[in-house]
Amino acid sequence: MEFGLVLFFLFLTAAMLMVAAKTIRVVPQSTVMIVERLGRFHKLADSGLHLLIPFIDKPRGVLWQGTAPAFSIDLREQFLDMPLQSAITKDNVHIVVDAVVYWQITDPLKSVYEVVDLIGGIVQLTVTGMRSVMGDMDLDQCLSSREEINGKLRLILDEATDKWGVKVLRVDVKNINPPEDVRVTMEKQMTAERNRRALVLQAEGERQAAITRAEGEKQAAITKAEGSKTSAILRAEGAAKARLLAANAEAEAI
Known part of the structure; x- marks a missing residue:
């Protein structure tokens, strides 16, 4: 009898802890959390303490390329160090380009509901944008017009990612390496x-x-x-x- 009572209290304690874990959520500073109720969007929780209805309310998880699974969305300026990419100039020279993209989420709902993988999408847009811009220039122009390339890439990415709730702040092409x-x-x-x-x-x-x-x-x-x-x-x-x-x-x- 006593053993059964102990098991009951242990089970009750575990259940209470599980309910508390699903009820109490703390959102860090400069981040937000999307709360869904029964699978549909319910509210956008900003930084601070929030109480959810267990098993009914659920934070929307975010899993983007190169990031760990998370339940909060960072609203600070972020940077994406692009892997080396190849491109062909107007005069048919193969080059290898190294760039960094600085971006910021302005609409968390769009960044989650309008695209499956936000960072993966930015990477692909950057790759195609670099190849398009540098494909319209010969090698000498690419090497001497770094600021022009940065400006064109920023405009292309900013326009393309606007529907994802993202603002591209700047693009820096660090290196352009010919063969x-x-x-x-x-x-x-x-x-x-x-x-x-x-x-x-x-x-x-x-x-x-x-x-x-x-x-x-x-x-x-x-x-x-x-x-x-x-x-x-x-x-x-x-x-x-x-x-x-x-x-x-x-x-x-x-």
Whole structure:
């Protein structure tokens, strides 16, 4: 009898704990929880303590690509580090692209009920968006127009994910890597361009030096000529004064 009573109390305690676990829910800060009643949407629970009706109310679970199962939806800004993706440029060069997408959920209901896997959907949209944008550019444009690519990708993703309740804040393309043979060729071209610029600068320096020397020689010749002219004038003036003094002396002697 006593053993049966103990089992009864143990069963009752376990049942009460199970009911309490299904009744009391705490939603963390900056997250929300979708509550369904008998399989249909009932309410959106924000951060804090919430009481549910056991076996009738149920939090909607969320399982997205690369995340653990959860009952709350994070409303903070999040980032998605994309795996390396291949693309083909307008001039048929195969490149490997590394990018990061920064996004934020603005409508939790759409993010759960409008798409099966939100993060998986963002990944696929980013892949197709990168291939589309870079397919309209040649390799040189891709390497030199990083900001333009980021802006176009953000607009494409933001428009496509709006129906999922997501705002794409920015996209950062970190690396664009061409094939090894193309990279070696580009490095050779860059080296040749640097050498050409060095030769141009050297020639320009020599030209400026020659001009400076010529200007100096010209100025020296002008200065010398002016000096000779001044000396001749001074000698002539001196001779004239001497003759004048001699004439005055003779006149006084007479």
